[in-house]
Amino acid sequence: MPEPLLQVENLLVRFADPHRPGGELRAVDGVSLTVQPGEILGLVGESGSGKTTLGKTVLRLHEPAGGRILLRGLDLTHLSEAALRPHRRAMQMVFQDPLSSFNPRQTIGTAVATPLKLHRLCTRAELPERVAQILDEVGLPAAFAERYPHQMSGGQLQRAAIGRALALKPELIVADEAVSKLDVSVRAQILNLLRAVQARSNLAMIFITHDLHVARFLCHRIGVMHFGKLLEIGPTEQVFEAPQHDYTRALLGTVHGSVARDVRIPA
Template identity: 50%
Template sequence: MSAVLEITDLAVHFPGRGGAPIRAVDGVSFHIAPGETLGLVGESGCGKSTVSNTVVGLLAPTRGSVRVLGTELAGANRRTLRAVRARVQMVFQDPVTSLNPRMTVGAAVGEPLLVRGVARGAALRDRVAALLEEVGLRPDHAGRYPHQFSGGQRQRIVIARALALRPALLVCDEPVSALDVSVRAQILNLLVELQARLGMSSLFVSHDLAVVRHVCDRVAVMYLGCLAELAPREALYAAPRHPYTRALLAAVPEPDPAVQRAKPRVPLSGEIPSPAAPPAGCRFHTRCPMAVDICRQKVPEWRKVGESMVACHLAE
C-alpha cells in the first residue's frame, strides 16, 4: 500500500531582516506508511513544528512536495485542502488554547461532524457521546465548558475532536509537553491504543526522546531545518549513528542513578546557529565534538548506514 504521508525535499522559508530568509525547514524528506507512527525530534527551533503545520496545510511550502494519501498539498487550491483536511487532523501542544472557552465540550467535539454534514440533531449528540467515551470521558461531560476540566481531560477532548472524522493521519505536535508527568503516560497510552484500534498513521512531534521511544515505530532527528538521522526505533536507541543523536540520547535522564552515572557524556559546545545563516558544510559541525575539515567544507550525503539513514561524514 502507498504511503499515507510522503514529504520530498520540503523547504519552508520565512522573510527575515536584511533580506536573508529564515530557513526553518530546508530540504526534508520522509514518508509514513499506513498504521505507522513516525517520531520527529530535535531541540526547540529545529523546524519540527513547522513541518507539522505544513503537513496539515497551515503553512505553504517554499519548495518541495507534501503528498497526503496521494494528494499534493503544495500549491493546492482551497477545495483540495478542505478535502484533505478531513483525512488529516492535528492535536496541538496546549489544550487550553486549542478549545474555545465559550463553546461547550459537546459543541467543540461535534463541530467537525456538523460542518462536514456528517451528522446533526440526535445523531450528532449520540456520536459526540461515543467519541467522549472513546477517550475515557463521560457522555454527560458534553454539557460542560473547557475550564471545568483538568489539563489531561482537556487534551482528551482535543483528541476526541480530532478523531471525529476518523482521519487517516493524526499529527501530534508536542501533545503531552504541557501536562503533568502523572498525566502524560495516560494520554500517551490512549494515543497508542486508539491508533492501534482505528488503524491510523501518526506524525508525533516531540523534544522528549523517552516519550518518542514509547509511542513511535521510526524516529527522525532534526537539526537546524534538516534531518540528521532517520531509523527504526530500536536501531536508533541501540546504535545511533549521528553525533547529534548520541548527544540527545545522552541527555535523557535515567531513573536508576547507577545507570545514569555509567552513561557516556557527549558534550555540545556553542549555541545553535541562526537559521538565517546556517554554517557551510555539515550544519552541526560548529557544535560537534567529532568535527574534522571535511565537515566544515562539504554538506554530508544523506545515505544508508546499517539500519539508519544518516547525514554524517563519520557515521561509520
C-alpha cells in the same frame, strides 16, 4: 511495502530571519520522509529545529517554498484552499495546549459536534449520541459534554482535543508536543490513550516531541531534526541503540545523563 500514506519530498520552508534584516532562515531545509498507514513517526530535536513548522506544512498550514507533499499519492502541495478542503478532514492536528485550542464560551459537546456538523458526518438527531460515543472513546463520561473548558483538567481537555480530532476519522494526526504540558502520571495516560486509539483505528501519526523517552515509548520510527534538516530517520530501537549521527548521540547522551527524571510509563 504498501503505498505510503504520506510522502514528503525535499520540503523547504523559509521565514524572514528576525536577526538579519532582509535575511531568511530555512525552518525546514530539504526534508524527505514517508509515513505508512497506521504508523507513528516521531519527530525529535531541540527547540527551534523545525519540528512544528514541518508538521504544520504537511497540513498546509504553512506554504512550502519548495518540495512536495503527497497524501495517498495525491500531490497537495499546490492545491487551492477549495481543492484542499475535502482532504483537510483526513489530516488533523492536536496541539500542546488544549485550553487554547477550545473556545472558552463553548461546551465540550459543542466543540466536538461542530466539526461533525461542518463535515456533515452525522444528522442533527444523531449528534448527541455521536458526541457521547466520541467522549467514551477517549475515556470521558458523556456528562462532560455539558462542561466548559475551564471546568476540566489539562488531561481531560487533551482527551477532548484528541476526541474532536478523531471524530473526523482522520488518516493522519499531527500531534505537536501533545503531552508536554501534562503532569507525568497524566502524560502516561494520554500516551496510552494515543497508542490504543492508533492500534484500534489504524491511524497514522506524526508525533512531535522534544522528549526522547516519550518518543521511544510511542513511536515506530523516529526522525531527528536539527536546524531544519532531518539528520537521520529509522526504526525507534535502531535510532536509540545505533544512532548514525554524532548529533543524535549527543541528544541521546543528554537523556542518558539526565538526573532524577521520572520517566516510568506504565504499559
